[in-house]
Amino acid sequence: MPAAVAEPVLEPAAAAEAKRPPTGAALLRDDVTEAIREAVFEELATTGYARLSIEAVARRAGVGKTAVYRRWRSKLPMVIEVVSEVVSTGIVLPDTGSLLEDLRLLVQVVHRVLRHPLAAQIVPDLLAEAARNPEIADTLALALREAQRESSAALVARAVTRGELRPGTDPDLALDLIAGPLYWHLLVTRGPITRDYLDRLPRAISAALSAA
Incomplete structure (x- = not known):
């Protein structure tokens, strides 16, 4: 499992604000994003898309749910983006x-x-x-x-x-x-x-x- 990476933890009430495109000091960390991407693939392989959850991805990546929601609003765009980046890499x-x-x-x-x-x-x-x-x-x-x-x-x-x-x-x-x-x-x-x-x-x- 990827090593835990800390990001600022927001209260649930601030989740909507966290989903806005980050600017300045709020730029998303690449190492956290990569840990989440790896976790998405591992969860897909373990549980499948239907049972995959944001909570499980965050737990496997060693981050809070907020770190995931700051990047994707729900699991569908998260899975689509992560999988598309891999399969769109030509040979x-x-x-x-x-x-x-x-x-x-x-x-x-x-x-x-x-x-x-x-x-x-x-x-x-x-x-x-x-x-x-x-x-x-x-x-x-x-x-x-x-x-x-x-x-x-x-x-x-x-x-x-x-x-x-x-x-x-x-x-x-x-x-x-x-x-x-x-x-x-x-x-x-x-x-x-x-x-x-x-x-x-x-x-x-x-x-x-x-x-x-």
């Missing part, structure tokens, strides 16, 4: 010199990300919550698609330049072909993924993109 991959090797590397990276315990617990829970909450659904869809599309777009553009793919090849199709099978195996059926599968998948994606 930057080196140019390996061939489409197949680029695909092999990207498949390995996505595989490692989805195997992470937090991802394995948080992503399915948030997607289930998204079915009931349009705001979460829209935010997740935008953050996931736009960030990771940069990686697939760069991969496709390099392959087109090399003559390995035809101009106009859809980067979104490439992303679907890469992430879809891995997500299905790791987070839906939760079946094992062998080295042989990880070796065959890039070849299958390459063939599908070439034929598309």
Whole structure:
């Protein structure tokens, strides 16, 4: 659990005032914000979105509830902002010199990300919550698609330049072909993924993109 970090404690009556954008001496401390962010992920992984509470996040972060309310008015914008910042971080991959090797590397990276315990617990829970909450659904869809599309777009553009793919090849199709099978195996059926599968998948994606 992150070490306790003290911030000025406000009475409940002052909570509304605390939610206003801070200025001057009231600037929010980065170390406290980071402790809260870590606590949000740990609580999501432990209890899920529905049972997550501001009180539990504050307790895990070692701060008062006021420190959380000074940053977010409720748990929904808190979770949306924290999760969006993580999933919107695109994957930057080196140019390996061939489409197949680029695909092999990207498949390995996505595989490692989805195997992470937090991802394995948080992503399915948030997607289930998204079915009931349009705001979460829209935010997740935008953050996931736009960030990771940069990686697939760069991969496709390099392959087109090399003559390995035809101009106009859809980067979104490439992303679907890469992430879809891995997500299905790791987070839906939760079946094992062998080295042989990880070796065959890039070849299958390459063939599908070439034929598309």
